[in-house]
Amino acid sequence: MPAKPILNVALVGYAFMGRAHSNAYQQVGRFFADCPFEVRKKVMVARTAGKLAAAAKTWGWDEHSTDFDAVIARDDIDVVDITTPPNGHYALAKKALLAGKHVLCEKPLAMSVAEAKELAELARKKKRTCGVWHAYRFCPAASTAARICREGRLGTIQHVRGLYLQDWLNDPTVGAGWRTQKRICGSGSHGDLNAHLIDMTRFITGLEFESVNGLARTFVTERPTGDGAGKAKVDVDDAFLFLAQLQGGAVGSFEATRFAPGHKNTNYIEVNGSKGSLRWDFYRMNELQFFSFDDPPHLQGWHGILCSDSAAHPYVGSWWPGGHHIGYEHCFTNMLYDWLHALAAGKPFRPDFADGVAVQEVVEAALDSAKSKQWVKLKRSQKFSGPAPVRTPATAERNAGL
Template identity: 35%
Template sequence: MSEEVGFVTMAKVERKVEEIRSIGIGMLGYAFMGKAHAHAWKSIPTYFWPPPALPRLVAICGRTKEAVFEAARRFGFEQYYTDWSLLVKNPDIEIFDNCGPNNMHAEPCIAAAEAGKHVVCEKPLGRNAEESRRMLEAVRKAGVKHMCAYNYRFVPAVRLAKKLIEDGLLGRIYHFRARYLQEWIMDPNFPLVWRLRKDVAGSGPLGDLGSHIIDLARFLVGEVKAVAAITQTFIKERPLPEDPSKKGLVTVEDAFASVVEFDNGAIG
């Protein structure tokens, strides 16, 4: 029995693997989200079998040569770049996965689409509506597949809520309520990192956290018809990362709230 399990069954599995095509992945960004996405790509055969394609980690890109080399080694990428324009031109890459800071979303994604790559981008798409609109127009014009990494859609509780709504078990939806709280910038001595700078991030928790809430609202309830919102920056100055004895201006909000009306008449 052990021989049958160890040799016959596994041989069948190996033949199946050989029949599955590989798909080349090129990634921009190697920090927190780059690490998470690299792990996710490598985990696809574990959670989805047989997968439609086996991800091949072709190349990763970042600004600092030493750091991106180490990331390529740790995450299992074959190559590394410090110039994203070279990454998107690599013929072995079929999917461009953008895990970079917000100011590095628009131009690399647009160039990748123009090069015929399918595009996965971290949220928020762009720093503002104009950048996001250009990105959408580029992928539509190129005819490539495209998506934004709204992972909360796949949380089991959210999937169950979606099914309950679609099956009519909750009746008509009248109200949607959501809160997303994080405490990592509550300390006024927390440094002025890029997420607190409008030129890099574009927005604060509105784009970083609120984008998830907006996506789940649309996913579960439907499109938004009207919105009223307010933002506030409670801690207006923070220590500079390079010199904590000096402070710089926080140029994004650190809190926001909104009320919305949906197309179906629900409010939230």
Template identity: 55%
Template sequence: MVTSLPRSKTKKQAAGPAAAARKKPTLNIAMVGHAFMGRAHSNAMRQVNHFFDLPFEVVPKVVVGRNLERVEAAREQFGFEEASVDLDAVLARQDIDVVDVATPNDTHGPISMQALRADKHVMCEKPLAMSLKEAKAMAALAAKGDRKVGLWHNYRRSPAASLAQRMIARGDIGKVRTVRAVYLQDWLASADAGWSWRNTKAVCGSGAHGDLNAHLIDMTRFLTGLEFVEVCGAMETFTKKRKDGAGKSRPVDVDDALLFLARFSNGALGSFEGTRVAPGRKNHNRIEVSGEKGSIVWNLERMNELEVFTYEGAEDARGFRTIMCMDGPHPYAANWWPDGHIIGYEHTFVHTLADFVAMLKGKKVFHPNFDDGVAVQAVLDASLKAAETRRWVKVPG
């Protein structure tokens, strides 16, 4: 992680970040895919040197897609220098340093591996792969060379989540006993909601599970440092057919909701719920970690705050307290605004990119990388199997 800069340095940066950045070597990024995540990633590319002191100047060089007219519109809006529909030609270029994979799940493996073979660094969207087997192949290929790889599990890098990790690691809540995590959305609650690639197994592997539980699994590993040992679960598809954009009825062969229980390497227990059919819940990504001495709660919908309970002070005055996580000592906070000025969803992508770019120089390893993606995929596959077979399943180590 790029640790927060001391105040004095932040001021220096503010004096002339653009001028300072121009003197640095450039890091040219080719981004594949240009819709939701393409917008989020390219925004990060344009912001990152403005707020972080990095060894490279990040250049949104080429945006790659399948339809030239749409790619050209994305180039114009997102600020790339070039647009292309020829990934092979882009990967053959010597001046491309990083390939950013912002496409649907079934393309993560093929595009990332093609980029690694072309000797590029790779940042890939989550979930890493369609299966554990594919994830392992990706990680094995990454391990062969010296290119760096990362995954866009951006929530890790909200200041509050990073602070929670720091507090848990230093023992503020003691040994972890339980984790309860939910990621609740409602955009598929109505049977009238349209069909998309997110409803088809061949493109995304699973539904709410790979989409939302992937984040919960990554966040749990990040916060607690624990590995999942075994899981059991249940899932349901409540709406089995949806209409596509042309009005054609299409089958839905992925879960609307998947819930699972877990046992961890230290004997701790966890409960997880990923759903896209919880009316009223928009992006309710919340995790509560309880230890022997206290509890910590992170909630994306209140992402600048961290709730903490510890057994301190007078007995009659105890309760959860709320830490506003945008002061100088908090992770990433000093890179932004004076104390207390809150940030949002898009900043987590800037932090992710900042840390990745910082680690391109030197020998440090970026997390989450493809090995972390393998660990997440192992839990995803095991809990999907557990839900399908209605039994406990060991998570392959």
């Protein structure tokens, strides 16, 4: 068998997402036999040398560096992957694109619609294959949910209901961090958590947002600083709720908070159509709940579809035998696998930077609405790439070059 082409990756950041992505680079070629590249974990980049060196060693990166510009200038780097907090995304992605690199970036793509659009336009001009790590799309159940919607099994979509609930800031003694400072993260629970719900809504239903009405609340307005010497102002939302009107007359309600005791990472979405409903809860990520009025009346009821069977669901066949569940980290590897195929085939990948713009437009419009206390209509000047294709086992090969 001929050797696979080598793809050298530079990863920026080593913490939560740095570990999730490192794991994906580590596993993709091992589990997906038809991975089109030999992916090399070439350089890990961050600001703090000591912690960086330890993380690079743990995760098997060949080298580590605190000099992003020097890494970008290297001819032997093909891909730059960005896992810094949001205020780092735009400048790093722009430099990488200008240097001709393919770019993967964590969500939200940028701090503003203007920045996100500039990146999407640059990616298009430079003909680079780019992606935003909305990894929840790559849970097999999310693909199945999108397939059910696209097959028309829900009929006309009327409601979307999204919840993303955490509780880690409920305790007022928890210290300030980048997620509580607007200049670093742009917004609080909204950009962090609602961004996922917005992307999942677009992916599962194929519908765009038309207008939004938001409500933001900050429950704890200052928190201890890292050195414990003082207090830092919290200038982002602790909780953010918004209503939405979607294409085709559907309505949506979305809620993100870091103040829901008992909810560590509740990520829930429900879609109701004229013929049926589906609901998905990340705590039971391998299961999709489905109800259909098309079933005979005596059989009507919610039933669970186990999405860890390779005969009917994408990705899982590359992991374990049917029914042997996959977890959070697998979604990142699944996404990477699709992205590598798109790159090899020179085909578009989704979620791309245009999807990043679309999410950012909804995030920003809801923030504007919370401020003005008015409904805000989406401007949507960006040309979207249309509803994302849905991967199924039957179309896996065809979609390999998504």
